[in-house]
Amino acid sequence: MNALHKDVAAWWHDHLGHYQQRADHRALRARLRRAAGPLAVVGEPAVHDLVRAQPWLAHRADVLADIVLAIAHVDRDGREPLARALGKPPGGDSPVMSPLRFERLMASSRAELAPQIRRALAQAENTCNVGALAADLAAWDDPERGEAVRLRWWFAYYNARPAQMSETSTDHDNALHKEQAA
DSSP, X not given: OOHHHHHHHHHHHHHTTTTTTOHXXXXXXXXXXXXOSHHHHHTSTTHXXXXXXXXXXXXXXXXXXXXXXXXXXXXXXXXXXXXXXXXXXXXXXXXXXXXXXXXXXXXXXXXXXXXXHHHHHHHTTTEEOHHHHHHHHHHTTOTTTHHHHHHHXXXXXXXXXXXXXXXXXXXXXXXXXXXXXX
């Protein structure tokens, strides 16, 4: 688990995770779900708590928006990464998301990603590992890590790797985030 994973999960719990009990969480969640891009996301004061924890996000408003807009659609922070939740459930006959739709998701560019992730979350009952999703979205179009993220998603979708292998944390990921923060 890398620092981004932990910081985003903590931010989600502090600002969005208790939407059923807290009006402020409900209101922020609603505003973020309606947000029309990076400027609207950055206009939310609560988002700056996340930027303070991960300063490099101030220089990547597109990544910040993708992360925040996606996790605003998460109802429950689960143990499984999103790709695993989209695959075939234990004892099930077919995957939650069709292989063709999953292939489209994997081929998405950063510009196409937000609506694809929202649809995927809806199919996964808005439950996934928030921190893992954030770390993967941050690396989605990275020239060095993007392909590894997509490979990990394919393996998780087909449940071809043990759960502990689907973690997003690597030494390379941690080093890259430190470089981006500098």
